[in-house]
Amino acid sequence: MLSIDQLMTEALSLPSALRAILAEKLVESLEFDVDETIQTLWSTEAKKRRDEIRSRAVLPIPGEEALVQISDLKS
Incomplete structure (x- = not known):
C-alpha cells in the first residue's frame, strides 16, 4: 500500500x-448522511444563481474583490 506522500505524489502527477x-470522487466518498x-x-x-449570471441580471466579481468587500x- 502507498503512503499518503506517495499517493499525493502520484495523484498530483495526473493531468488536471x-x-x-x-x-470529486474523494469528496463524494466523504459525503454521507446527506439531507x-x-x-x-x-x-x-445554485441553478438560480447560474441563470442570473448567464442572463446578466447579476454580474460576477473576482473572488479577491469579494473577499475585500467582506x-x-x-x-
Missing part, C-alpha cells in the same frame, strides 16, 4: 482533468 475527477431536502435547496439556489463589512 483526471485530478478533478479524483477530487436530501437541503441538497435540493442548494441545487435550486473584510470591509467586518471593519
Whole structure:
C-alpha cells in the first residue's frame, strides 16, 4: 500500500482533468448522511444563481474583490 506522500505524489502527477475527477470522487466518498431536502435547496439556489449570471441580471466579481468587500463589512 502507498503512503499518503506517495499517493499525493502520484495523484498530483495526473493531468488536471483526471485530478478533478479524483477530487470529486474523494469528496463524494466523504459525503454521507446527506439531507436530501437541503441538497435540493442548494441545487435550486445554485441553478438560480447560474441563470442570473448567464442572463446578466447579476454580474460576477473576482473572488479577491469579494473577499475585500467582506473584510470591509467586518471593519
